[in-house]
Amino acid sequence: MVQPTRTVLTGARVVLPGGVVDSGRVTVEDTRIAGAGTDAERAPQGGAGPDRSGDATRNQSGDATRSQSGDATRDQSGDATRDQSGAEVLDQSGAEVLDLSGCWVVPGFIDMHVHGGGGGSFSAGSPEEALTAARTHREHGTTTMLASTVTGDLDDLARQAAVLSELVEQGELAGVHFEGPFISPHRCGAHQPSLLRAPDPADVRKLLDAARGTARMMTLAPELPGGLESVRLLADHGVLAAVGHTDSGYEAALEAVEAGATVATHLFNAMPALLHREPGPVAALLEDERVTIELINDGTHLHPAVLQLAFHRAGADRVAFITDAMGAAGMSDGRYPLGPMEVEVKGGVARISDGPTAGSIAGSTLTLDLAFRRAVTVDGLSIEQTVRALSATPARVLGIADRVGSLEPGKDADLVVLGEDFRIRGVMRRGHWVVRPELG
Known part of the structure; x- marks a missing residue:
């Protein structure tokens, strides 16, 4: 599978500089972290609308909608597609969403x-x-x-x-x-x-x-x-x-x-x-x-x-x-x-x-x-x-804390996905998977 230019990791416990965020969310654009926070911040309750990070959200029917940036997030049927690993691929925008529920996401x-x-x-x-x-x-x-x-x-x-x-x-x-x-x-x-x-x-x-x-x-x-x-x-x-x-x-x-x-x-x-x-x-x-x-x-x-x-x-x-x-x-x-x-x-x-x-x-x-x-x-x-x-x-x-060492916007997309047993499930370096998480 071709590496997407945009990857969204959801559902994991994400370790940020301020502490652990349950049901966390990390967005990667190309080689950089574009956003990190909670899934609860994605959209207002009960309706469609973009989240503050610009990531795609869903309307009340459950279909994917456009993000704040205007990127398309649906295929011709209006639904997101999935790859063989079970990752949701928002194909028109080139993004993928990985549900990492039960995992930890920590800095590389x-x-x-x-x-x-x-x-x-x-x-x-x-x-x-x-x-x-x-x-x-x-x-x-x-x-x-x-x-x-x-x-x-x-x-x-x-x-x-x-x-x-x-x-x-x-x-x-x-x-x-x-x-x-x-x-x-x-x-x-x-x-x-x-x-x-x-x-x-x-x-x-x-x-x-x-x-x-x-x-x-x-x-x-x-x-x-x-x-x-x-x-x-x-x-x-x-x-x-x-x-x-x-x-x-x-x-x-x-x-x-x-x-x-x-x-x-x-x-x-x-x-x-x-x-x-x-x-x-x-x-x-x-x-x-x-x-x-x-x-x-x-x-x-x-x-x-x-x-x-x-x-x-x-x-x-x-x-x-x-x-x-x-x-x-x-x-x-x-x-x-x-x-x-x-x-x-x-x-x-x-x-x-x-x-x-x-x-x-x-x-x-x-x-x-x-x-x-x-x-x-x-x-x-x-x-x-x-x-x-x-x-x-x-x-x-x-002397490289401006680029690596924490999950913050603008830094290199270097991160590690750990299972509940703290064993390696995935490794990303500069936005590319070294070890791709196996899901589903």
Whole structure:
């Protein structure tokens, strides 16, 4: 079926910036959201007439009428037609109406930190692999994502950045995130220890230049030589400086924030633990209102009580759920590459298979739809909190909240349809169905 230029979603519980709207309505025109509200606002009770959004309404006989814009909404018999999925097609105007009763409609998810998926990796230096990873996560509701690299030789990272920057320019990705090599050897996790280095500002600048203006974030350990100077360099260039894979203490983390760091890379993971006499970077990053907290909500990286602690202290406006997913996301157990290292996945948990860091957790196999479902069914978060952590907060941090992150008129038509069990039923990106809802 040809994608219509106008799609109307009705009957669902729609999560808007002001809260949840029962029997909600979202209208999409081409690639943009044209309206969002309640079905009750469509027309005056008991008669025909256009609604305030300009969408087609029905007269007392039940036939479709013309919209305020004058678009025809009936076929030659005067009735709307239906396609094979049961969607009502207002054929003369090219619009379709999907009844999503029993479903949720939420903004498209935004992942600030993802390394791969579907067997593809953003670190492979291959546009085909990068697109495979991007498509995999889109099918799970992530309509906007940064492409995260993993520690490697500087020249290799520069080549990877050049490939990824082209996909950013084509609109496939939202930017590049460098995770490593400027991280602590004491907290390297799934990064190759022999390739780590201190964050010399000249090396940092080399990677920024290779990304040709598409670098959006860099994770580094600020306690290393050149760390604070590099944080300032990143801030001056409009690139998010993220504190992560760090062995810093409380005071060093505060200094990094004062220098311009605004993101905590997967808080709690790959950094000193929160102790009552040594609060470390966790306390410093949690308490500062300028810092956005990344959390990996897969049930492996964080205990639910720790996640609740972060939410209670920082609030959903400062929490961004991420996947930190590697190539095995959306795939079965097995062995997969992660940069220059090899990862073995067992029971959905990825760990380094060989070498000095063998056994270390190596990112995740998470997709953000799973993080959503876990948040509301296991962690006890509200729908509104979860949506902010998956959409509005990362959009704000990345500076793209004028285009994505919420269902508001004028923004990109990026949305996710979830069933009552919070499983994916449909995914729309820029007005086109990535996963089309199956109805009826």
